[in-house]
Amino acid sequence: MFISDNSKITEKGGKKFVTDVTCPFDGSACDDIVCEVENNEIIAVYNACKVGTANFLPCKGAERFTTPLWRESKKDAFKPITWDEALDKAADILIKAKHPLLFGWSETSVEAIREGVRLTELVSGTIDGQVTHCHGPSVQAIQEVGYAGATLGEVKNRADMIVYWGCNPMNAHARHMSRYSTYVSGFFRRHGRQERKLIVIDPRHTDTAKLADQWIQIEMGSDYEIFETLRAIIRGAKISKESVGGVPIATWKQLAEDMKASSYGAIFFGLGLTHSAAKKNSVAAAIGLTQDLCGITKWQIMPLRGHYNVTGLNQVLSWMTGYPYGVNFARGFPRYNIGEFTGVDLLNRKEVDAMLNIAADPGAHLPQKAVQRIAEIPLIACDIHPTPTTELANLIIPGTHDGIEAEASCYRMDGIPIHMRKVVDPPAGCAESNAVWLGKLVEIVEKKLGIPHV
Ligand code: SF4
Known part of the structure; x- marks a missing residue:
């Protein structure tokens, strides 16, 4: 639960200025950004570098996912479905799989990662992210x-x-x-x-x-x-x-x-x-x-950590499971062994039979053999815009830009937790935050498995 600090928001001539905003781009997590907002749109960004500024400004002309999309077969075209249907399908894919991989997490919030760890434990899967092949x-x-x-x-x-x-x-x-x-x-x-x-x-x-x-x-x-x-x-x-x-x-x-x-x-x-x-x-x-x-x-x-919350994945996994990445729950308790439970290795060996991908683009960045496996198995992909990964998905979940469209937390490259202020509302159709839809998915999975919610 966040306590919003309204002293960081000023209104002038119909415009809103939000100060002390954190840049959700790289591990520097600069938290001195000022955003000028008009009609729920960021129109100017102060203090950020060029890349950070581009990250805040709306990507004009780029398609934005605002409704879940589904296709039974990867040869079919996507059809819009409701959030209830999407979460139900996501739960079924993860429960049915013998060994699902829940991958990514470095560009979403600490709160979302926490739900992701809980979800991975429930479905006896493996959780890993970009950290394996960067730091x-x-x-x-x-x-x-x-x-x-x-x-x-x-x-x-x-x-x-x-x-x-x-x-x-x-x-x-x-x-x-x-x-x-x-x-x-x-x-x-x-x-x-x-x-x-x-x-x-x-x-x-x-x-x-x-x-x-x-x-x-x-x-x-x-x-x-x-x-x-x-x-x-x-x-x-x-x-x-x-x-x-x-x-x-x-x-x-x-x-x-x-x-x-x-x-x-x-x-x-x-x-x-x-x-x-x-x-x-x-x-x-x-x-x-x-x-x-x-x-x-x-x-x-x-x-020098790359993604803004790649340190967060290590931190959350460490305080929840004792291990920093590549954590496997197949036996009901966390196990960690690099090469055995790391995402690329699991995909290369075809040991995973379903995947949930969030806040990462493995379709663009993983080795070809791993991407081939992603193309073969049921894939749930959460993202903001179309990517090579969403092209391989059966189910696309519209992502929320945590730290801009939702209040959130991340860990800076030095391991310092940083509060991220909300600047604008997410587009209609998107969840309040990634943690919110993941939390609902956890509850649906628990219900289907007959496990009481804690
Ligand atoms: S992109 Fe990196 S260096 Fe630039 S403002 Fe954002 S966090 Fe700071």
């Missing part, structure tokens, strides 16, 4: 060696050295540097950029690298070796090699000295590291370096 190895590394983390607020207020490793926030998280890490003025860093050293380590000369004080161009896939080299240098070991990762050892020695000399350093990493040759071992080595540095000064490390 899944980072999560594995954290499970193995721990996490020298911090909040983005701490970085903003204290950091005097920022390292972006295998990531390009200027393109992927456009306000990350200006709001949290590099340019922003902080409590102990009043002069923002002037008090911070920016290092970019990447094989490519990215837009972020162009802004750096130092860009270190490394050989693709050499990350693990570099982290272990830096750790050895910091521990005072003698290095006999002349270069590591295509970079002279003198450069690494200087970087190690700079890192030790900083009073608060922050490493941010992206998929360029997570999916480099040694995968989770590269991330574990990066965390190890951070832990070593913490013995000398203060450093933190953080993955």
Whole structure:
């Protein structure tokens, strides 16, 4: 239950301004957005980056699902059905399946994910999301060696050295540097950029690298070796090699000295590291370096999470089941085994016989073999607009844009829960929020299975 704060809404000349809105796009979850609203339509957006702004503004000309659509066979055309019929059909598909996969979740609310976990347990299915193939190895590394983390607020207020490793926030998280890490003025860093050293380590000369004080161009896939080299240098070991990762050892020695000399350093990493040759071992080595540095000064490390609530999926699953992703309920209790219960693997091995997809587009992003399986099995797809995934569906559920059309919560990339303000009503025909229709589906499934509602 949310308590709406009307002090964040002002009315002027027939227009409504909603302040402190959270941008439901990437893991930065910027919560300083202002939306100008007229006749229940967002007409202007302030403070957001270009991508964030486009996310808020209505997509003129794009089809919006506002009624559930059904087809018995995937060769048939879709026909509109009522919400009651849609939820009844969704319940039947999930109950009838021997092993349903409930997939996605990274672009919907914490409240919706919570209902999704309950639903997966009821139908003895598996719940998983985009995290498996984005920062899944980072999560594995954290499970193995721990996490020298911090909040983005701490970085903003204290950091005097920022390292972006295998990531390009200027393109992927456009306000990350200006709001949290590099340019922003902080409590102990009043002069923002002037008090911070920016290092970019990447094989490519990215837009972020162009802004750096130092860009270190490394050989693709050499990350693990570099982290272990830096750790050895910091521990005072003698290095006999002349270069590591295509970079002279003198450069690494200087970087190690700079890192030790900083009073608060922050490493941010992206998929360029997570999916480099040694995968989770590269991330574990990066965390190890951070832990070593913490013995000398203060450093933190953080993955740059992509979707705005991909961290939320890990968090909700962890507090409800004890596991962060790829959770299976076939035996009535949660089990977790990467490769066995992760979405792509289950689809590739044809081990799932029905699927509910929400707030993800696996039809566009998963490997061909997995998509072929999605095309073969009954698919319930919840989305706002048509996507390659909805093209494969039997049942399309109209999605609600949580965080814009519904009050909701998400977890920012640093694991901080963020409240998301409602700005406009969803279009007529859509549910109040994704959590609302999922909650109703849970109740229908419980009724059909004769399980009392808790
Ligand atoms: S950086 Fe990301 S979260 Fe922030 S406004 Fe841009 S798209 Fe939205």
